[in-house]
Amino acid sequence: MEVPEIEKQIGINLYSTDTEGLGGQLRQEVEDFIVKEITNREEGKDGKYLILELTKRDWDTHHFTRTLAKILQISQKRISVAGTKDKRALTTQKISIFDVDAPEIEKIHLKDVELKVLGRSRKSVELGDLWGNEFVITIRDIASSPEKTGAMLEKTNSEVLAQGGVPNFFGIQRFGSVRPVTHLVGKAIVEGDFEKAAMLYIAEPFPEEPEETKAARQFVKETRDFREGLKTYPLRLGHERAMMNHLISNPEDYSGAFGVLPKNLYRMFVHAYQSYIYNMILCRRIESGIPLNKAVEGDIVCFRNEAGLPDSSKTEKVSSETVNAMNRLIKHGRAFITAPLPGFNTEFASGVPGEIESKVLKELGVSLEGFNVEEFPEMSSKGTRREVLLQVEPKFEVAEDELNPGKSKAVLEFMLPKGSYATTVLREYMKVDPLQMS
The missing domain is CATH 3.30.2350.20 (TruD, catalytic domain)
Structure with a gap:
C-alpha cells in the first residue's frame, strides 16, 4: 500500500x-488519547523535592509548568518532568518541584488539572526516570x-x-507535523550552509500552512527583506521573528541567528536530519528482506540495561561465530538490532547491513565530518545507534x-x-x- x-x-x-x-x-x-507514564522511581518522606502525580486534559506540558510556576511565584526551572506529553490527550505523569510544601499545592485549582502529592525526594524527576x-x-x-x-x-x-x-521509525512529530522542514535545516547545517539553513527555517512555505503565513514566507524568501517581513509574520511565529530581528541587527550572521533560539530547538535540527537518514536505512533493510527481529552477520546489536531498556552505549558487532547466540539473546529481549543515527564518530555495521548503511549515506551525499559543526559546536553530534524494532x-x-x-x-x-x-x-x-x- x-x-x-x-x-x-x-x-x-x-x-x-x-x-x-x-x-x-x-x-x-x-479522552480518545490516554497516556500514562511508567517510571522506575519511588518517593519517600524526606528531601527538598515535592513529588506529584499530574493528570491533565488538553494541556501542553510547557504551558502547564509555566502556569504552575506563575501561581507558585517561583522559577519555572524549579519544576521538572521526565518527558513532555501530547497536548490533545488525557495524560498522567510525575513531576517534581524544588523547595515547595504540600499545602501550597492543595490550594491550586486549575481547569482540567489534578495534582496529587506522592511524597518527597532528594532528587528531582528527570528523563532518566522515564521507562x-x-x-x-x-x-x-x-x-x-x-x-x-x-x-x-x-x-x-x-x-x-x-x-x-x-x-x-521516527514519526512526523520529529520533523514538524504541518511543516516538515526540521531535517532539511539540519542537512544544510551539516553541509556548512547556515544561510540556506536559516532561510529554510524562516521562509520556506509549506502547503498545509495558512495562506497568509505562506504569503509572508514567500515574500521574505524572494526579497530577504526581514524588516518588511516582520510586519506580516504572525506573532505566533516567534522563533522566525526572533531570527529575523537578529539578522536585521547583524546582517549576514546566519549562524548567530540560530543562537537566539532555545537550546532544545536548535539542537533538534541536526537530530532530525539524523532521524531522516535512520528512517531511510530502516526502510532499505525491510525492502532487502532482512528481518528486524533476527540478526545477520555484520549487524550491530545493543544490550538491555538495568531498567530493561536498550542501551546504545553497549554494542557488539555480530560475527558468523556469534550470530546464533546473539539471536537467542534477541529472542529473549536481552539484545536489540540497531541502525545508525550518523554523526562524526558513528560505529557502522559491516556485511549486508553495512552495505545498506553506506549506500544510503552515499546517495544522500552525507559528509560525516559535517556533523562536527565548527561554527556552532553545540549543534555537533558524534552520532549513536537506535534499535530498529519497536x-x-x-x-x-x-x-x-x-x-x-x-x-x-x-x-x-x-x-x-x-x-x-x-x-x-x-x-x-x-x-x-x-x-x-x-
Whole structure:
C-alpha cells in the first residue's frame, strides 16, 4: 500500500504490514488519547523535592509548568518532568518541584488539572526516570462495520506479532507535523550552509500552512527583506521573528541567528536530519528482506540495561561465530538490532547491513565530518545507534461509534518504551495521512 507523500518526505516509504488500513480519525475527543507514564522511581518522606502525580486534559506540558510556576511565584526551572506529553490527550505523569510544601499545592485549582502529592525526594524527576508510557487510544469514524473492523485489526495484529513489533521509525512529530522542514535545516547545517539553513527555517512555505503565513514566507524568501517581513509574520511565529530581528541587527550572521533560539530547538535540527537518514536505512533493510527481529552477520546489536531498556552505549558487532547466540539473546529481549543515527564518530555495521548503511549515506551525499559543526559546536553530534524494532503487543476492542452513527470505533491498548511514538504503531493499523493522527 502506498504511503502518504508527507511520510516519504521524512524518509518513510513503506508499511511493514500488507493489510488494508482501517482509516478513521484520532483525537475526536481529548479522552480518545490516554497516556500514562511508567517510571522506575519511588518517593519517600524526606528531601527538598515535592513529588506529584499530574493528570491533565488538553494541556501542553510547557504551558502547564509555566502556569504552575506563575501561581507558585517561583522559577519555572524549579519544576521538572521526565518527558513532555501530547497536548490533545488525557495524560498522567510525575513531576517534581524544588523547595515547595504540600499545602501550597492543595490550594491550586486549575481547569482540567489534578495534582496529587506522592511524597518527597532528594532528587528531582528527570528523563532518566522515564521507562515508557501506557496508551489507551480510540480510533473513531471507521467506515467499515464492527465485524469487518475487528477482522482487519486481527489480521494486522497477527502480522505485527509475527514480526515482533513494528519498525521503530521516527514519526512526523520529529520533523514538524504541518511543516516538515526540521531535517532539511539540519542537512544544510551539516553541509556548512547556515544561510540556506536559516532561510529554510524562516521562509520556506509549506502547503498545509495558512495562506497568509505562506504569503509572508514567500515574500521574505524572494526579497530577504526581514524588516518588511516582520510586519506580516504572525506573532505566533516567534522563533522566525526572533531570527529575523537578529539578522536585521547583524546582517549576514546566519549562524548567530540560530543562537537566539532555545537550546532544545536548535539542537533538534541536526537530530532530525539524523532521524531522516535512520528512517531511510530502516526502510532499505525491510525492502532487502532482512528481518528486524533476527540478526545477520555484520549487524550491530545493543544490550538491555538495568531498567530493561536498550542501551546504545553497549554494542557488539555480530560475527558468523556469534550470530546464533546473539539471536537467542534477541529472542529473549536481552539484545536489540540497531541502525545508525550518523554523526562524526558513528560505529557502522559491516556485511549486508553495512552495505545498506553506506549506500544510503552515499546517495544522500552525507559528509560525516559535517556533523562536527565548527561554527556552532553545540549543534555537533558524534552520532549513536537506535534499535530498529519497536516491540509492541497491542490489545484491541471494537464497537459501534457512538459519536459517529453508522461507523465503528476501535480501542487499542499498548505500552511503549521512552523515545518511541504511538503514531508509529497506529500507522500500521490505520494507514492514513499522519496529519489525521496529530
